[in-house]
Every structure is written in C-alpha cells, then in structure tokens.
Amino acid sequence: MKPIRFFLSAGVFESGKGSGIGLLESNRHLRTVLHSKGYSVTYKEFAAGHDYFSWRQAFAEVMLALFGEKEVDQKVRLIAPMRRVLL
Numbered sequence: 001m002k003p004i005r006f007f008l009s010a011g012v013f014e015s016g017k018g019s020g021i022g023l024l025e026s027n028r029h030l031r032t033v034l035h036s037k038g039y040s041v042t043y044k045e046f047a048a049g050h051d052y053f054s055w056r057q058a059f060a061e062v063m064l065a066l067f068g069e070k071e072v073d074q075k076v077r078l079i080a081p082m083r084r085v086l087l
Contacts, residue, residue: 005040007065009058011048023050 008027016022024045031043042065048054 002037002039005042005066006034007042007044007062009044009046009054009062011046011050011054013047013049 008031010024010027012024014023016025027043031041034041042061044058044061046054046058048057
C-alpha cells in the first residue's frame with residue numbers, strides 16, 4: 001500500500017441524469033482506479049443526496065479512516081477545551 005489514504009463517499013441519489021455521469025458513478029470509478037494503483041481507499045455509499053446532513057454524518061468516519069482512532073482522540077482532546085471557550 002502507498003502511504004496516502006483516501007476516503008470517498010457518495011449518496012445513492014447523486015447519480016447522473018439520463019446517460020450522464022454523476023458523483024456516484026465518478027466516485028465508484030475513482031475508487032476502482034485508486035485501488036488498482038495500490039492506494040488505501042475507504043469507500044462509503046449512503047442513502048442520501050449531496051447535502052450537509054450526509055456530510056455531517058460521514059465526518060467522524062472520514063477522520064477515523066484518514067487519521068486513525070488514537071490520533072483523532074488526541075486531536076479532539078486538544079480542540080474540546082478551545083470549543084468550550086468559543087461557545
């Protein structure tokens with residue numbers, strides 16, 4: 001595996017119109033290409049479109065997939081006190 005990791009996600013409602021290629025199809029293709037080139041790829045499809053609700057849900061998964069559980073936990077501990085001050 002190469003040292004760069006990728007996280008790709010797309011909603012099943014992000015398909016292209018008619019015969020066009022949408023975000024869903026292009027992400028599936030990119031996943032296949034990256035895998036064939038030896039990259040580590042986490043790929044998720046979800047029952048949604050292209051909106052903030054789906055991004056918010058996937059954000060934690062992205063952080064864990066790219067940085068790992070231990071590193072994310074350390075960053076959250078650093079950010080949490082600052083967040084309380086900002087709120």
